[in-house]
Amino acid sequence: MLERIRIVLIGTSHPGNIGGTARAMHNMGLSDLALVAPRCEPLTADTVSRASGADHIVHGARTVETLEQAVTDCTLVVGASARSRTLPWPMITPRELGDRLPAELAAPDARVALVFGREDSGLTNAELQRCHAHVHIPTNPDFSSLNLAAAVQVLAYECRQAWLEPSAMEAPPSQPLASHEELEHYFEHLERALIAIGFHDPATPRQLMARLRRFTLRARPERMELNILRGILTATEQQAERRRDDD
Amino acid sequence: MLERIRIVLIGTSHPGNIGGTARAMHNMGLSDLALVAPRCEPLTADTVSRASGADHIVHGARTVETLEQAVTDCTLVVGASARSRTLPWPMITPRELGDRLPAELAAPDARVALVFGREDSGLTNAELQRCHAHVHIPTNPDFSSLNLAAAVQVLAYECRQAWLEPSAMEAPPSQPLASHEELEHYFEHLERALIAIGFHDPATPRQLMARLRRFTLRARPERMELNILRGILTATEQQAERRRDDD
Numbered sequence: 001m002l003e004r005i006r007i008v009l010i011g012t013s014h015p016g017n018i019g020g021t022a023r024a025m026h027n028m029g030l031s032d033l034a035l036v037a038p039r040c041e042p043l044t045a046d047t048v049s050r051a052s053g054a055d056h057i058v059h060g061a062r063t064v065e066t067l068e069q070a071v072t073d074c075t076l077v078v079g080a081s082a083r084s085r086t087l088p089w090p091m092i093t094p095r096e097l098g099d100r101l102p103a104e105l106a107a108p109d110a111r112v113a114l115v116f117g118r119e120d121s122g123l124t125n126a127e128l129q130r131c132h133a134h135v136h137i138p139t140n141p142d143f144s145s146l147n148l149a150a151a152v153q154v155l156a157y158e159c160r161q162a163w164l165e166p167s168a169m170e171a172p173p174s175q176p177l178a179s180h181e182e183l184e185h186y187f188e189h190l191e192r193a194l195i196a197i198g199f200h201d202p203a204t205p206r207q208l209m210a211r212l213r214r215f216t217l218r219a220r221p222e223r224m225e226l227n228i229l230r231g232i233l234t235a236t237e238q239q240a241e242r243r244r245d246d247d
Numbered sequence: 248m249l250e251r252i253r254i255v256l257i258g259t260s261h262p263g264n265i266g267g268t269a270r271a272m273h274n275m276g277l278s279d280l281a282l283v284a285p286r287c288e289p290l291t292a293d294t295v296s297r298a299s300g301a302d303h304i305v306h307g308a309r310t311v312e313t314l315e316q317a318v319t320d321c322t323l324v325v326g327a328s329a330r331s332r333t334l335p336w337p338m339i340t341p342r343e344l345g346d347r348l349p350a351e352l353a354a355p356d357a358r359v360a361l362v363f364g365r366e367d368s369g370l371t372n373a374e375l376q377r378c379h380a381h382v383h384i385p386t387n388p389d390f391s392s393l394n395l396a397a398a399v400q401v402l403a404y405e406c407r408q409a410w411l412e413p414s415a416m417e418a419p420p421s422q423p424l425a426s427h428e429e430l431e432h433y434f435e436h437l438e439r440a441l442i443a444i445g446f447h448d449p450a451t452p453r454q455l456m457a458r459l460r461r462f463t464l465r466a467r468p469e470r471m472e473l474n475i476l477r478g479i480l481t482a483t484e485q486q487a488e489r490r491r492d493d494d
Contacts, residue, residue, distance in 0.1 A: 027387055235441075
């Protein structure tokens with residue numbers, strides 16, 4: 001899916017932003033970059049430095065003269081935009097864009113373009129009107145202008161999220177959890193140890209054991225962790241016993 | 248809510264990344280920046296250029312020597328991390344982080360720190376073990392190293408999303424949670440007590456403290472619960488001391 005998402009940069013002025021875009025794309029598994037009438041030399045030392053190992057994406061980029069040429073084979077064209085100006089246009093959030101992508105790209109020849117405008121002036125109205133929809137990254141209204149590569153980063157991140165979503169993220173490699181029985185043995189052991197060190201008096205329980213249960217259960221202890229805790233209890237009891245023997 | 252989310256950068260080498268971080272933060276409505284032992288002059292022409300109007304955030308940043316100092320008042324500390332290494336730790340996605348924030352920040356004195364490591368080597372294991380959870384930005388496994396400011400951009404974006412559209416998740420914790428500082432005092436106390444009862448030998452630590460940290464942080468202890476646990480430690484130490492006195 002990700003290989004059929006194209007990032008289109010129009011009239012970019014700073015090679016560093018092209019490099020930063022390449023890095024953000026490669027980080028998120030995108031590879032198709034098109035440059036429309038760049039206003040700088042796309043491949044400079046700045047590009048390579050900001051690309052940080054992803055400059056093959058800039059080498060592979062297609063450079064064309066018009067937005068038309070960059071998106072001619074695309075089935076969905078979405079323009080990154082501040083809030084729509086003169087003409088209201090379908091406006092989606094980055095999250096909604098991500099939500100739409102799997103269906104949009106279900107057909108094997110479907111292709112999506114995400115179009116980003118100039119650093120200083122964004123996309124023209126004519127360009128915005130060539131898009132099926134506009135995507136607006138929600139920003140602080142007092143400081144809404146994102147760096148170009150940062151805007152690509154956010155949308156590329158949502159693309160990757162949408163691609164990963166079915167499988168979600170792997171859970172952290174988890175060890176076997178303690179069974180109910182093991183937990184109950186632990187709580188019995190804990191209570192004995194607390195009595196032995198004189199911290200707990202079953203005659204005046206003050207909800208102590210209930211509080212310790214709630215705390216412990218909330219952590220969903222692994223079997224191995226419970227073994228450590230029981231080892232601590234045994235060492236504690238040995239101190240208390242030897243103390244009694246010495247009396 | 249957003250004003251109580253702190254971005255913590257540890258050992259940053261490039262002023263441009265500090266500027267880029269400030270811009271990403273301000274774009275998303277965050278303002279609280281802490282720099283831990285930066286390995287560069289934080290405020291240079293590069294900073295101001297990349298900040299693009301958000302350099303007041305760098306001017307207002309607190310510079311400290313250790314992670315401890317940067318997060319001492321925080322109730323939730325989340326470290327940005329690649330996949331966990333030696334010790335598995337609770338790992339969440341940026342989206343899950345966002346989902347948790349409204350509940351985490353419901354109490355007026357709650358404060359969340361998002362911690363980012365060095366450009367070249369990330370966070371150390373010791374730093375990672377001071378975090379309640381790690382957040383992993385899903386990236387292309389072949390090219391997983393995000394630019395620092397880009398990583399901040401993605402998490403700050405999720406923070407803003409969570410603020411704009413809070414998902415009605417867990418109810419806020421009923422009791423005040425222990426602060427980072429209180430937790431660290433507890434872990435120091437725990438280690439002393441385990442040494443006193445002969446269960447722990449710092450010369451051969453076998454990850455004991457790391458495992459106990461992970462277990463305890465996973466439960467998100469309330470302040471009151473931590474007081475109980477410290478009471479138990481004090482009682483345990485008294486046994487061990489009296490035992491020594493008797494010898």
